[in-house]
Amino acid sequence: MQIPEVTPDATLNICLDTLKKGKQALVFVNTKRGAEKAAEDISKKTKLANAALTQLAEESLKALSKPTVQCERLARCLKEGVAFHHAGLHAKQKELIETNFRNGTVKIIACTPTLAMGLDLPAYRCVIRDLKRYSQRGMGFIPVLEYLQMAGRAGRPKFDNVGEAICIANSEHEKEDIQVRYIHGDPEDIYSKLAVEPVLRTYILSLIASNFVRTRKELMAFFGKTFWAHQFKDLDKLEHIIDKMLELLETWEFILPSGKDDFVSASELAKDVQHRPTVIGKRVAELYLDPLTAHELITAIRKANATKTTNVVAFLHAICTTLEMRPLLNVGTKDYDAVQRTLVEWDKQLLVNEPTAFDPEYDEYLNATKTAMMLHAWMEETDEQTLLDAFNVRPGELHVKTDNADWLLYSMMELANLLNCNDVIKSINKTRVRLRYGAREELIPLLKLEGIGRIRARSMFKAGIKDLGDVRKATLEQLTVLLGKAVALSVKKQTGEHH
DNA sequence: GGACGGTGAAACTTCAGGTTGCCTC
DNA sequence: GAAGTTTCACCGTCC
Numbered sequence: 001m002q003i004p005e006v007t008p009d010a011t012l013n014i015c016l017d018t019l020k021k022g023k024q025a026l027v028f029v030n031t032k033r034g035a036e037k038a039a040e041d042i043s044k045k046t047k048l049a050n051a052a053l054t055q056l057a058e059e060s061l062k063a064l065s066k067p068t069v070q071c072e073r074l075a076r077c078l079k080e081g082v083a084f085h086h087a088g089l090h091a092k093q094k095e096l097i098e099t100n101f102r103n104g105t106v107k108i109i110a111c112t113p114t115l116a117m118g119l120d121l122p123a124y125r126c127v128i129r130d131l132k133r134y135s136q137r138g139m140g141f142i143p144v145l146e147y148l149q150m151a152g153r154a155g156r157p158k159f160d161n162v163g164e165a166i167c168i169a170n171s172e173h174e175k176e177d178i179q180v181r182y183i184h185g186d187p188e189d190i191y192s193k194l195a196v197e198p199v200l201r202t203y204i205l206s207l208i209a210s211n212f213v214r215t216r217k218e219l220m221a222f223f224g225k226t227f228w229a230h231q232f233k234d235l236d237k238l239e240h241i242i243d244k245m246l247e248l249l250e251t252w253e254f255i256l257p258s259g260k261d262d263f264v265s266a267s268e269l270a271k272d273v274q275h276r277p278t279v280i281g282k283r284v285a286e287l288y289l290d291p292l293t294a295h296e297l298i299t300a301i302r303k304a305n306a307t308k309t310t311n312v313v314a315f316l317h318a319i320c321t322t323l324e325m326r327p328l329l330n331v332g333t334k335d336y337d338a339v340q341r342t343l344v345e346w347d348k349q350l351l352v353n354e355p356t357a358f359d360p361e362y363d364e365y366l367n368a369t370k371t372a373m374m375l376h377a378w379m380e381e382t383d384e385q386t387l388l389d390a391f392n393v394r395p396g397e398l399h400v401k402t403d404n405a406d407w408l409l410y411s412m413m414e415l416a417n418l419l420n421c422n423d424v425i426k427s428i429n430k431t432r433v434r435l436r437y438g439a440r441e442e443l444i445p446l447l448k449l450e451g452i453g454r455i456r457a458r459s460m461f462k463a464g465i466k467d468l469g470d471v472r473k474a475t476l477e478q479l480t481v482l483l484g485k486a487v488a489l490s491v492k493k494q495t496g497e498h499h
Numbered sequence: 500g501g502a503c504g505g506t507g508a509a510a511c512t513t514c515a516g517g518t519t520g521c522c523t524c
Numbered sequence: 525g526a527a528g529t530t531t532c533a534c535c536g537t538c539c
Contacts (some may be wrong), residue, residue, distance in 0.1 A: 029512075030515080031513085031514050031515075031526095031527090032514085032515080033513085033514080033527080033528080034514090034526095034527080037527085037528095053523060086515080086516090087515075087516055087517075112515050112516075113515055114515075114516065114517095115514065117515095117516070117517090118516095118517095118518090132525070132526095133514080133515070134513080134514040134515090134525080134526095135514090135515090138525080139514090139525045139526085141519060141521095142515095151528090251509070286520090286521085287520065287521065288519070288520035288521085289520075324520090327516090327517095330513090331514075332513080333511085334512085392513090400516090400517060403517095404517085404520095406521090407519090408520095410520095410521050410522070411520085411521070414521080500539105501538105501539090502537105502538090502539085503536105503537085503538085503539105504535100504536090504537085504538105505526085505534105505535090505537100506533105506534085506535085506536105507533095507534095508531105508532090508533090508534105509530105509531085509532085509533100509534100510527080510529100510530080510531070510532095511528105511530070511531085512527100512528085512529075512530090513525100513526100513527090513528085513529100514526095514527100
């Protein structure tokens, strides 16, 4: 197969050739920035602009109350029938792109591996531009499994008999390398996810909490049958790991060993220890929290209760130090000073103490702090563009983070409830509402109204309408000016007035 | 002499994704 | 590893 070399860029040439055939293509790229750049470059050459695409572009700008530079860039690409797709996009924009690719309006998508994973978005051609990607160990080849995922998007069963997956090589040497490694290579072995400690901890606790297993023997028997054990082979070591975990769960008071009041003979006890969940342990399992996280949250709650902490920053910071919030924002050389300064400022109120600078966990602590700073900025009503500039966080990523944090705050409230820390519950709930809406405390009463988010609540507040009482007092005309007719009516209705 | 501006080379920085966890009265 | 960004030395111009 020969592709005309219209430009020096091979990826671009393939895309233009695909368009000439009247087909669609996906271009898999290595970074978010790369995806946007690739889409932009392609969009400059497609000459597809039409009315439907212009409308699509305009729609994509409406995803946020105030479009970010990312939104504008997407709109420019969409006008030419091209899109980029990565986790930083707002959910509405992702959906818009997906449906319009499926119906054929959008011809080319440049994307990060997002599209290869979940969604079923097949295309005639898949261009796999980057087979290397940055990871903790530096730049390296992606797994064969991942290559297969991407290549598997080529060919739409309903429309084409064939599909083409094309890798881009920059040299003869690279071409051979790709052939050996990916085209003729074997996918790597699959490893059991149980091998990861947090998963194992969670699993053991949930087995005990649900009374699925009652004794150590049963627990061992259960794990003996898993894929993990099959891979692990060394059963003695496996038992040792599980025993260590049980011990931890016991010290954290999530499970009890068989009590002295139980009628079990001494010899039997030695062979087989019985485990029961505690009330808290049961709840932790239901919440699907990693027991370590739960333990850390409980420690934080106790401290908050003892010190009468009410500051939202303290709770925000506490949840950011848990494993569940990872990956965290990275503290680079540029924001190192700012993070340090904030840490000094927050120091007295924080529930999780700063490790020493020599501690291997120190960097992650700084990252957690930066993540908390970002979420805090959001709660102080910072707009999306500013968050992008200051923290390099895009709307889609913000949503993933706030959603995650919301769940952790909820879990924290549940634990505080079991610990009878009522003041703490109140403060956490305040944090949760503010985080969800990205608003300051003073807007909370207004946010209870359906159809009112941070933007509308703020404009009402500015106009002197500060709580539900004010809403009742305000005239429909007043509200209509601020919110538009439909929303004004709905708000009035919610506060008990009927028109 | 000195403030300013343009230029290019070198140094530096950054880099994918996200299942389900819960509860809404 | 590669692309984008910042920094910095260097040079020329104008006052």
